[in-house]
Amino acid sequence: MLILVNLKTYPCDPVAVAEAVRDVDEETDARVAVAPQAAxxxxxxxxxxxxxxxxxxxxxxxxxTGHTLAESVAEAGAVGTLINHSEQxxxxADIDGSVRAAERAGLETIVCANNPAQIGASAALGPDAVAVEPPELIGTGTPVSQADPDVVEDAVDAASRVDDDVSVLCGAGISTGDDVVSAGDLGAEGVLLASGVAKADDPKAALEDLVDPL
Amino acid sequence: MLILVNLKTYPCDPVAVAEAVRDVDEETDARVAVAPQAAxxxxxxxxxxxxxxxxxxxxxxxxxTGHTLAESVAEAGAVGTLINHSEQxxxxADIDGSVRAAERAGLETIVCANNPAQIGASAALGPDAVAVEPPELIGTGTPVSQADPDVVEDAVDAASRVDDDVSVLCGAGISTGDDVVSAGDLGAEGVLLASGVAKADDPKAALEDLVDPL
Amino acid sequence: MLILVNLKTYPCDPVAVAEAVRDVDEETDARVAVAPQAAxxxxxxxxxxxxxxxxxxxxxxxxxTGHTLAESVAEAGAVGTLINHSEQxxxxADIDGSVRAAERAGLETIVCANNPAQIGASAALGPDAVAVEPPELIGTGTPVSQADPDVVEDAVDAASRVDDDVSVLCGAGISTGDDVVSAGDLGAEGVLLASGVAKADDPKAALEDLVDPL
Amino acid sequence: MLILVNLKTYPCDPVAVAEAVRDVDEETDARVAVAPQAAxxxxxxxxxxxxxxxxxxxxxxxxxTGHTLAESVAEAGAVGTLINHSEQxxxxADIDGSVRAAERAGLETIVCANNPAQIGASAALGPDAVAVEPPELIGTGTPVSQADPDVVEDAVDAASRVDDDVSVLCGAGISTGDDVVSAGDLGAEGVLLASGVAKADDPKAALEDLVDPL
Structure with a gap:
């Protein structure tokens, strides 16, 4: 299970959250990673x-000028990249181009999309993974695996019909370890998190709660 | 075979070209149609x-404000729409939204894309058809079926792997009846044309040449 | 006073509203016009x-492909165009290009903007008029001339500092004849209207109320 | 005179160029700075x-997600930012928003634009400076001050009519010290450079040549 903590442009200390992510990654079988701003x-x-x-x-x-070059983020230390997040x-044609650029730079890729149809489309571009995040659930605290479990299963089906090698993650509203377990039960191989960890008073404790039931 | 004449924003008389397209459509077994500007x-x-x-x-x-509503073009007389043309x-997420809007208004849909990977992605959104137009060939007068026949076959394969019900058209550089025949031989069920007809001195004669070998 | 009724992509009968606008224009000293969809x-x-x-x-x-050519809307009968509406x-660089394209086609131009700074910027591009519409007031029913009269006066000042020949209109929330009068008192030479007329049961009566105090 | 070396996404060593820029800045009266990628x-x-x-x-x-926050680049060490470069x-409304964001973070601002009309528009948004770069000259090696000196003078006039406090820089095609001097003679208070320094075999020598006649 990949647990990716997206720091967005939150006013958190990125190094402090990163250290929490690193420590929890070492304590658990889950793969826990963090996505900070380019700078x-x-x-x-x-x-x-x-x-x-x-x-x-x-x-x-x-x-x-002003763009983000895959090679530069790789050289700075990134090993993967989100593409087509709902906020970007x-x-x-540019998702295709960004997946190709990331591959060229040796970055793992997760393409985000709104619904099963767009997940199928994203899988057809050959990324390592796709992530389904229904826009109406982002930031609600209601996990997609609970509000709309069919979306996760339909996304898994849509991706596997197009390309069996593409993993499916889910995001939007995940805040507890049970949400992560439910996502896995529906076929997801990972989750995207954001405010639940990045804005927590104690990011490490928040992450430990999330991975505890795994 | 669908032959769709795209008038772009060319300085042609749209009614004169439309009449030529209508007349040739009546004379031939091919289905010939025209795509004018919204106005x-x-x-x-x-x-x-x-x-x-x-x-x-x-x-x-x-x-x-300033947008093109599917219902309005349908009510004005359109029966289908291009989506995601290389010039637009x-x-x-918006290709998905435009396909859904067109369906809602009863419009047939052709989603354009650059290469087989994007054709697969487009097919996953469930349009009636997809059209592959390698950007490097647009406007060259060299047909994709001759310059790069693999692109057409790969596009047909990519679409059929995702959804067998989605037809594949091809565009870019088609200017003779032989080009249309070649496209059909490679699995295309239609072609997109533009300047070869719209800018011809005699659009009807140009179209008649194109459909002659069919 | 120019009163421009923007039909957006509302589900109204554009011809019925147009006839109401035409009739009221003939009955009054105000200049009343309508902006329908391109189709x-x-x-x-x-x-x-x-x-x-x-x-x-x-x-x-x-x-x-898929774009709106100034010459085509002019030839279809338009005499002017909005540019940079908050919904578009x-x-x-493209506002500049659109103003130049409109001029080339003989269309009058109104460039919309959010605030006095952007109104000054828009005026520097040399359109016939600019229209200030604070985004937070659009669709509220509270007219900018009442909610924030300084915005209108500041917009008039910003435009005149840059180019005295550029008229200032205001939009957002105007629904009564008093709102139109207030806008004029603050220096506006016109108003943009939308739902108050386009969605009215009786567009002609709604317009007559609006122009009555002028 | 501000000389700003834009590293774009060139395959140069950003630290090596930065050290050259720093050393030349110390040797000369000109203010020499560098703009690397965010990462x-x-x-x-x-x-x-x-x-x-x-x-x-x-x-x-x-x-x-995926955006560049002014506070983050400031905290990483930037003291200013380009906005609206021709490649971005x-x-x-977003130029206005980016200027406001940069101000909030204490960053100096240079808004780029194509021609005198857009320079006037940019100046109306209140940045510290504007930079005129005719797109047809970018990357040509022909400096705007030579190919089209009127553009620089007209840009200086356009900016000063709108706001006397906004400095004007020029870019596009500057590669010699004489070009920098000419730009200054036409009223520019700085220049934007890119490949001439960033891609030079010896960036320090290239910069020294540029500042030598100042």
Missing amino acids: HIERVAATGVETWAQHVDPIDYGSN RLKL | HIERVAATGVETWAQHVDPIDYGSN RLKL | HIERVAATGVETWAQHVDPIDYGSN RLKL | HIERVAATGVETWAQHVDPIDYGSN RLKL
Whole structure:
């Protein structure tokens, strides 16, 4: 089970959360990782935690002022990247381009999408994983595995019909260890978390609660 | 075989081209249709030609100033719409939304994409058809079926792996009847045309040449 | 005083509203006009009403599938166009391009913006008019001239500092004739309306109420 | 004279270029600074060089996965940011939002634009500076001050008519010290450079040549 903590642009201390993620990753069988902002990747990766980028652009070396180059986040220490997060939606051609750019830089890829149809579409682009996050549940505290379990199962079906090698994660509203277990029972091989850990008073305790039932 | 003539924003007389398309459609077994600008749909459809929109937005009735509502183009006389043309690339979530909007309004859908991977992704969204147009061939006069026949076959394979009910068209560089035949031989069920007809001195003659070998 | 009724993508009968607008325009000293969807411009303009487009793209004749060409909406009967409406925000370079395209096609231009700083910026691009619509008031029924009269005065100041020839309109929340009068008192030379007329049971009566105190 | 070296996503060693920029800044009266990618800001700033971001998003702390928060680049060591570079064009409302975000984080701001009209518009948003870069000259090696000196003078006029406190820089094609001097003679208070320094075999020597005639 991959548990990826997305720090978004929250006002948290990225290094403190990273250290909590690293420590819990060492204590548990789950794979726990953190996705800081691009400007924080280097110092987060220096903690030894598994570090992900939140986004890479569909570009190569060249004249791309203000863009995020896959090679640069990889060199700063990232080992994977989110693509097409609901807060950074991309054109279809650019999701394809970003997956290719990430592969070129040796980054693992998770493409996010809203619903089973878009999950199937994302799987057809050949990323390592896809993550289904129904937009109406993001930030609600109601996990998709409880509010709408069919979405997770339908996403798993949609991805496997297109490409059996693409893992499915789920996000949106996950805040307890039971939510993580439920997601796994529905076929998800990982979860995306954000505020539940990043904004917790004690991120390490919050993560330990999440991985405890695994 | 569907032959769809895209008028883009060319300086042609849309009604004159529409009449040529209508006449050739009546003379031949092929299905020949025309896609004018939104502001021209009503007068083009009034000629009796099969009329398509060039784009619809992923919206419903409401507060969407400046957008193209599927119901409005349908009511003006369109029976189908292109979506995600290379000159109007959309976010993945918006291609999904535009296909849903078109279905709601009773419009047939063709989703355009650059390469077989994106064709598979587009097919996963459940349109009636997908159209592969390698960007490097658009406007070259070299047909994709000749420059890169594998792209057409790979696109047909990618779509059928995802959803057997989705037809595959091809575009980019088609200018002769032989190109249309070649596209059909590679598995395409239609072609997208543009300047070869829309900018021809005699659009009817240009179309007649195209459908002649069918 | 210019009173422009924006039909957005509302489920109204555009011709019926257009006829109401035309009739009230003839009965009053105010200049009353209507902005339908692109696909409706031709039939709306055929009523004899002053017709505006809701948007034009920063393009010329050519390969621009799915875009709105200024010449095409002009030829269909539009005499002016909104640009950068809050529901269709554009890049700065594209607002400039759209104003140039509209001028080329002989269309009058109104560039919309959120606040006095952006109104000054819009005025610097040389449109005929700018329209200030604070986003937090759109659709509230509380007119900007009442909720935040300083915004209107500051917008008038910002525009006149940059270019004295650019008129200022205001929108957002206007629903009564008193609101129109207040807008004029604050320096606005026109107002943008939408649902108050387009969704009224009797659009003509709604408009007559609006122009009555002028 | 501000000389800002934009590293774009070039395959250069950002720290090596940063050290060259820092050393030349110490040797000369000109103010010389460098703009690396977001993921490189921290290590570039650690060299002691004046460091700029290439872009910040119009956001605040919160749920903005994949975006660039002004506070984060400031905390990593940036003292200013480019906004609306020709390779990262923004909506007018977002240029306004990005200037406000940068101010909030204490970053100096340079808004880029294509032509004098857009320079006037950008100046109306109240940044510290604007930079005119005619797109047709970018990467040509022909400096704007030579190819089209009127553009620089017209940009200076446009900005000063709107707000006298906004400095004007110019970019596009500057590669020699004479180009920098010419830009200054036309009223520019700084220049944007990119490949001429970032891709030079000896960035320090290239910069020394540039500042030599100042």
